[in-house]
Amino acid sequence: MPAKQQQPVILITNDDGITAPGIKNLVEAVKGLGKVVVVAPDKPQSGMGHAITIGTPLRLNKVENMFGEVEAWQTSGTPVDCVKLAVDKVLHRKPDLCLSGINHGANHSINVLYSGTMSAAMEAAIESIPSIGFSLLDYSFEADFSAAREYVFNIAKWVLNNNKEKRLLLNVNIPQLPAAKIKGVKVCRQADAKYKEDFNERKDPHGKNYYWLTGEFLNFDKGKDTDVWALKNGYVSVVPVQFDLTNYTLKKQLEKNKFLK
Amino acid sequence: MPAKQQQPVILITNDDGITAPGIKNLVEAVKGLGKVVVVAPDKPQSGMGHAITIGTPLRLNKVENMFGEVEAWQTSGTPVDCVKLAVDKVLHRKPDLCLSGINHGANHSINVLYSGTMSAAMEAAIESIPSIGFSLLDYSFEADFSAAREYVFNIAKWVLNNNKEKRLLLNVNIPQLPAAKIKGVKVCRQADAKYKEDFNERKDPHGKNYYWLTGEFLNFDKGKDTDVWALKNGYVSVVPVQFDLTNYTLKKQLEKNKFLK
Numbered sequence: 001m002p003a004k005q006q007q008p009v010i011l012i013t014n015d016d017g018i019t020a021p022g023i024k025n026l027v028e029a030v031k032g033l034g035k036v037v038v039v040a041p042d043k044p045q046s047g048m049g050h051a052i053t054i055g056t057p058l059r060l061n062k063v064e065n066m067f068g069e070v071e072a073w074q075t076s077g078t079p080v081d082c083v084k085l086a087v088d089k090v091l092h093r094k095p096d097l098c099l100s101g102i103n104h105g106a107n108h109s110i111n112v113l114y115s116g117t118m119s120a121a122m123e124a125a126i127e128s129i130p131s132i133g134f135s136l137l138d139y140s141f142e143a144d145f146s147a148a149r150e151y152v153f154n155i156a157k158w159v160l161n162n163n164k165e166k167r168l169l170l171n172v173n174i175p176q177l178p179a180a181k182i183k184g185v186k187v188c189r190q191a192d193a194k195y196k197e198d199f200n201e202r203k204d205p206h207g208k209n210y211y212w213l214t215g216e217f218l219n220f221d222k223g224k225d226t227d228v229w230a231l232k233n234g235y236v237s238v239v240p241v242q243f244d245l246t247n248y249t250l251k252k253q254l255e256k257n258k259f260l261k
Numbered sequence: 262m263p264a265k266q267q268q269p270v271i272l273i274t275n276d277d278g279i280t281a282p283g284i285k286n287l288v289e290a291v292k293g294l295g296k297v298v299v300v301a302p303d304k305p306q307s308g309m310g311h312a313i314t315i316g317t318p319l320r321l322n323k324v325e326n327m328f329g330e331v332e333a334w335q336t337s338g339t340p341v342d343c344v345k346l347a348v349d350k351v352l353h354r355k356p357d358l359c360l361s362g363i364n365h366g367a368n369h370s371i372n373v374l375y376s377g378t379m380s381a382a383m384e385a386a387i388e389s390i391p392s393i394g395f396s397l398l399d400y401s402f403e404a405d406f407s408a409a410r411e412y413v414f415n416i417a418k419w420v421l422n423n424n425k426e427k428r429l430l431l432n433v434n435i436p437q438l439p440a441a442k443i444k445g446v447k448v449c450r451q452a453d454a455k456y457k458e459d460f461n462e463r464k465d466p467h468g469k470n471y472y473w474l475t476g477e478f479l480n481f482d483k484g485k486d487t488d489v490w491a492l493k494n495g496y497v498s499v500v501p502v503q504f505d506l507t508n509y510t511l512k513k514q515l516e517k518n519k520f521l522k
Contacts, residue, residue, distance in 0.1 A: 049341075050310030050374045057463070057471040080310075080375075081474065088458045089472065110387060112506050113311045113380075114341075126371060126455050162518075165511065187515045189507040194387050197349045202318070210318040211350065213342065240511035245373050246450040250426060250501035254448045257423075 008034035008096035008160055011124070013082045015045045015103065015116025018063065018074045022102035025145035026134065027067045029152040030099060033160060037095070038063075038072035039086035041079060041116075046105075048116040050123070051078045060085050079120035087127060097160055098124035101134035102148055104141065108173045108227040108237060109193040109219065118171055122243055125169035130159055132169075137231060138176040147179035151236050155185070171239040175231050186235040191226035193219040269295035269357035269421055272347050272385070276306045276340045276364065276377025279324065279333065283363035286406035287395065288328045290413040291360060294421060298356070299324075299333035300347035302340060302377075307366075309377040311384070312339045321346050340381035348388060358421055359385035362395035363409055365402065369434045369488040369498060370452040370480065379432055383504055386430035391420055393430075398492060399437040408440035412497050416446070432500040436492050447496040452487035454480040 010030060014023040018040040027036055042059075059076040066072050073090055075082050079100065087094055103117040112118045121133035132155060136148045151174055159168060171190075175182060195215035204210055219228050227237035271291060275284040279301040288297055303320075320337040327333050334351055336343050340361065348355055364378040373379045382394035393416060397409045412435055420429060432451075436443060456476035463471055480489050488498035 044316060047313040047315040048310075049312045049380065051312040051339075052308040052310070052375055053474060054308040055305060057473045058460075059469075059471055078312075084458045084474065085460065085472065088460050089462070110504070113383070113387075113504060114313055119310065119374075122374070126374075165514075168511070169508070187512055189509070189512060190505055192505070197345045199319075199346065199349050201350070208320075210320055211346065212318045213314060213345065238515065239506075240508040240515055241506045242508035242511075243371070243374060243506070244451055244453070245500075245502045245504070245506070247430070247501040247503035248450070250429070250503075251448055251450060253426075254499065254501055 009091065010034045010036045011086050011091065011095035011098045012036055012038045013040045013079055013100050013120045015041065015048060015079045015120065017041050017044045018066065018072065020104060021141055022104050022136065024067065025149055026099055026102045026152060027070055029149040030156050031070060033157055034096065036070050037091060038067055038070060039082045039090050040074060041082060042074040042076055045078055045116045047114050048078045049114050050080055050119040053077045053081050058085065060089060079116035080123045083120050083123040094127055094129050097156065098129045098131040099134065099156060102145060102152065103135035104143060105135065105139040106137045106173055107133060107135040107171060108231060109191040112171055112190060112241060122169055122241065125167050126243060128166055130163050130165065130168040132156065132159060133171050135173045136176060137173060147177060147182055148174045150179055169241040171241050173227060173231055173237045175234060177234060181234060182236060183234040185238055186230040188227040188230050188237045188239050189225055190239050191219055191228035192221040193217065193228060270352065271295045271297045272352065272356035272359045273297055273299045274301045274340055274343045274361050274381045276302065276309060276381065278302050278305045279327065279335045281365060282402055283365050283397065285328065286410055287360055287363045287413060288331055290410040291417045292331060294418055295357065297331050298352060299328055299331060300343045300351050301335060302343060303335040303337055306339050306377045308375050309339045310375050311341055311380040314338045314342050319346065321350060340377035341384045344381050344384040355388055355390050358417065359390045359392040360395065360417060363406060363413065364396035365404060366396065366400040367398045367434055368394060368396040368432060369492060370454040373432055373451060373502060383430055383502065386428050387504060389427055391424050391426065391429040393417065393420060394432050396434045397437060398434060408438060408443055409435045411440055430502040432502050434488060434492055434498045436495060438495060442495060443497060444495040446499055447491040449488040449491050449498045449500050450486055451500050452480055452489035453482040454478065454489060
């Protein structure tokens with residue numbers, strides 16, 4: 001007969017790197033919910049999207065005393081590499097839950113594509129591991145995570161206890177407000193927004209040009225059911241995310257077309 | 262009064278790097294369709310997904326005589342960076358079409374997430390530029406692109422002349438077969454498939470472990486309407502792709518839930 005009940009195994013990763021305050025806050029928030037294991041990048045990996053490391057090998061090293069009693073590993077890879085390494089070389093099994101973050105900065109709307117935080121969570125979901133990416137709308141490393149931690153705990157606990165979905169993947173963004181000012185949680189769709197690029201052109205000391213990526217965030221979406229709207233109005237936004245990227249509407253249209261038959 | 266008709270501007274990029282035979286074949290295939298401009302990575306960027314470069318600046322340099330008369334630029338960035346730089350710093354406008362590839366190797370099913378080829382095309386689609394990623398099912402740099410070129414030309418021409426979609430994004434994979442053996446083009450959905458990781462563990466000369474990402478491709482999808490099925494059965498697969506990742510089915514379910522209200 002099996003033992004009463006095994007503790008759930010919770011894998012934690014991020015894209016800001018293992019030393020970022022956000023991941024420490026995530027570990028602290030959920031460590032009462034199960035056996036937590038951290039496998040995170042050894043350096044910042046923001047904007048890495050769903051990148052994987054093919055052309056170079058990866059390092060994987062245990063880190064002592066960074067999260068108290070919690071087992072922790074750092075890798076030289078991307079956030080997605082971290083999840084792959086965690087399952088294959090650290091846990092030797094699928095965890096019961098994967099949490100990514102807490103990201104320093106927003107990952108709403110189109111950011112889901114660029115975000116290493118969300119790509120790590122998506123990689124776990126591809127493996128049928130229920131998975132949540134958390135982001136706080138504050139880029140500062142001195143950000144106040146106290147309200148975020150409450151929501152992280154409640155949402156992670158709810159998923160552990162109630163989820164029946166084979167491939168649950170949530171993109172959770174938390175406004176930078178004191179807990180008392182947050183109005184609650186809103187299930188949303190991804191806002192239709194993008195960045196207008198404006199590369200900052202400079203000259204190096206040798207007279208050659210180089211370019212910094214900068215841009216302006218543009219939200220075209222007037223809907224009140226989007227993540228951007230929810231965050232602006234004091235809610236925690238929860239967007240359920242999928243990785244079947246087929247555009248079924250366009251598929252139907254193209255199937256009617258002669259050339260493509 | 263404007264001149265009779267302006268030639269369409271076609272931006273070409275890839276993820277195998279500007280020196281890969283695949284991009285040369287793509288340029289050759291479509292250069293009769295408009296004014297082609299190449300902006301591609303200066304080194305291989307396979308598996309970079311939707312990564313962007315935030316922490317370091319980018320280089321952008323003109324390349325002479327690589328594609329005959331065709332204007333070409335190389336960047337130190339990812340495929341997505343290439344599209345952003347092309348629009349903001351090379352073309353100073355949106356092109357009429359963006360083509361990415363021809364990738365050396367398959368980008369069907371779940372590969373759409375890892376593929377730099379498809380992420381570049383997706384970045385253009387986010388900018389409302391009709392966009393197509395092309396991949397040939399042959400990793401070899403000596404691959405025969407002759408059949409691929411025919412399909413690339415026909416599909417690109419069709420999109421230029423017939424597309425009314427604001428955000429057309431196609432993932433086109435071409436089987437490694439002679440033109441006479443290819444049965445035609447099939448509009449498909451993304452197959453439900455993934456990789457089973459199996460990191461190859463080695464020791465460096467100093468006795469420390471390092472890991473190469475390897476894995477086995479697993480297709481769970483028995484459908485005959487998928488890209489994997491079409492390719493196995495001798496068709497060119499065309500998957501219309503979207504970048505609204507909201508899982509609307511799960512959204513409806515979660516909205517019924519008490520906790521998340």
